[in-house]
Amino acid sequence: MGCPSITGHGAGHTLDGMPVHHRARDKIYHSIMLLSLRLLQQVGLFSGICLIVGSMIGSGIFMSPRAVLEHTGAVGPCLSVWAAGGILSTLGALCYAELGTMIRQSGAEYSYLLEAFGPLTAYLFSWMSIVVLRPASAAVSALTIGEYAAAPFYQGCSPPVLVVKSLSAVSILLILLVNCQSVKLVSYVQNFFTVAKLSIIFVFTVAGIVLLAQGHTQNLTNAFEGASLLPGNLGLAFYSSLWAYDGWNQLNCITEELKDPSRNLPLAIFIGIPLVSVCYILVNIAYLTVMTPTEILQSPAVAVTFGDRVLYPFSWIVPLFVVLSSFGAANGYGLTGGRLTYRAGREGHMVKILSFISLKHHTPSPGVIFNGILSMFYILPADIDSLINYCSFAQWAFYGLTASALIVMRFTRKDMKRPFRVPLVIPAVLILMCGYLVLAPILEKPQWEYFYCIAFALSGLILYFPFVRCKLSCLKKVMRPLTIHLQLLMEVAPAEAAE
Structure with missing residues (x-):
């Protein structure tokens, strides 16, 4: 996995020992000499x-309430799971603020696992996250965009699968183009969509408060009657709610591009995550002021049903804002x-071309394009619930491992500067909760997704030892001209x- 570099300047010089057209060579050479080629602090x-808010509020709050209620069996445990999901996300984010x-350095969990446990653990995380978890998460949001964008044109019936997937692919292409252009453009786009999704959340919340004031509280009485509190069911309920909360760690992925991270990273977490938690609980209460638990379970899209009953004749804004919300996520x-x-x-755990930066835009465009291509593949499966279970299982395993990295580095990296510290009880509680979320659903209700996930993670070792650890020369010969x-x-x- 050799890293090509530009050498020489005059005619006849080469790029990594290979003849290159002099105009193309000189263009890249001059650009490197004139620009500081690194990710810029623009966030x-x-x-x-x-x-944080825009990544967390995606399709989950519009789709997950049905799944959480289904696994808990009653309103009381359902709302408790939503509240506990916010607390657990906050605990995780506090650990990530210290790290x-x-x-x-960019990369969030990857950088922390690399520092605490070494290259093998970090590689396995990157293998799972880059190839499966992040593109699959993006695919779920893209599929939601496709479904809701197509729905107005196929009233009374489900949109054709081909149309949904085509719209999903178009949304991924748009996101890819935006992210290749500039970090500032991405920030502007993200800010716009965050304001848009908070607007619809505000509308839902106000509607719920008005209905509660009018006495629509019958669905909130006897809240724990008929509850199903089996460990496996609670674990699956947490998966669905935590899917809606997922994204609390996104800011850590771009630490190198964040202005004054010692101040802005913890502050963004303290503001963003409690805001989302309060919004989620209020929106779920708003749903329950309009629909009975049975109606929520029977509704294919809870938010749309809510809009039809409360916002008519303006209920058409709900699918629109779901699309905007999912696009932002x-x-x-x-x-x-x-x-x-x-x-x-950069660490040699992926092919080197993926660590390169655009000369013009200062964005990691090869990595962005690679992730976009993988996301295209993940829109092919039609079962969103399987994708959610598949992603959540692996994500919380790595979250627990990252929390343990914080504890380990308290003893092995005592000399490192820590502008923000958390009590060790917080990562300890997070590790216990992550262990429960990983093991309880497997023991209570084994599903193939979990075993596929474990098998795929271990399959990364097949590539690690020959190509990363031993750096076979045959790979260099193939990759050098391609790079x-x-x-x-x-x-x-x-x-x-x-x-």
């Missing part, structure tokens, strides 16, 4: 908050997924060239 506090202010995954790929490529041609085609270069 401020407001944009950081919008990234992010201590290790100021997918945009967040596009932004952070490219940075994780870029960070892993050079891609470098010239995309006008990218390694960030190390500027140092």
Whole structure:
């Protein structure tokens, strides 16, 4: 996995020992010499908050309430799971705030696991996250965009699968183009969609408060009657609610591009996550003021049913805002997924071209494009619930491992500066909760998704030892010319060239 570099300047010089057309060579060479080729710190506090809120509020709050209620069996446990999901996300984010202010490199979990446990653990995380978890999460949001964008044109029936998937693919392409252009453009887009989704959340919340004031409280009485509190069912209920909360760690993925991370990272977390938690609980209460638990379970789209009953004749705004909300979440995954790929490529855990940066836009465009292509593949399966279970199982395993990295580094990296510290009881509680979320559903209701996930994670070892650890020379011979041609085609270069 050799890293091509540009050498020489006059006619007849080569790129990594291979003849290159002099105009293309000189264009890249001059660009590197004139620009500081690194990711730029362009994300401020407001944009950081919008990234967290915009990534968390996606399709989950409009789709997950039915699944949470189904697994808990009653209103009381359902609302409790939503509240507990907010608390658990906050605990995780506090741990990540310490790690992010201590290790100021992009990649979030990857950088922390690399520092605490070494390259093998970090590689397995990057293997799972880059190839499966992040593109699959983006695909779920894209599929939601496709379903809700097509729904107005097929009233009375379900949209054709081909139409849904085509619209999903178009949304991924748009996100890919935006993320390749500039971090500022991505921030503007994310800020706009965050304001849009908070607007519909505000409308739902106000409607719920008005209905509660009018006495619509019958669905909130006897809240724990008929509850199903089996460990496996609670675990699956948490998966569905935590899917809606997922995204609380997104800001850590772009630490290198965050202004004053020691201040802005913890502050964005303290503002963003409680805001989302309060919104989720209020929206679920609003749903229950209009629909009975049975009606929620029978509704294919809870938010749309709510809109039809409360916002008519303006109920058409609900599908529109679901599309906007899902697009904002997918945009967040596009932004952070490219940075994780870029960070892993820098360490040699992915092919080196993925660690290169655009000369013109200062974005990790190869990593962004690679993640977009993988997301396209994940829109092919039609079962969104399976994708959610598949992703949540692996994500919370790695969240627990990252929390343990914080504890380990308290003893092995005592000399590292920690602008923000959390009591060790917080990562300890997070580890216990992650262990429960990983083991309870497997023991209570085994599903093939979990075993596929474990098998795929272990399959990364097949590539790690020959290609990453031993660095087989045959791979270098194949990748070197391919990397050079891609470098010239995309006008990218390694960030190390500027140092």
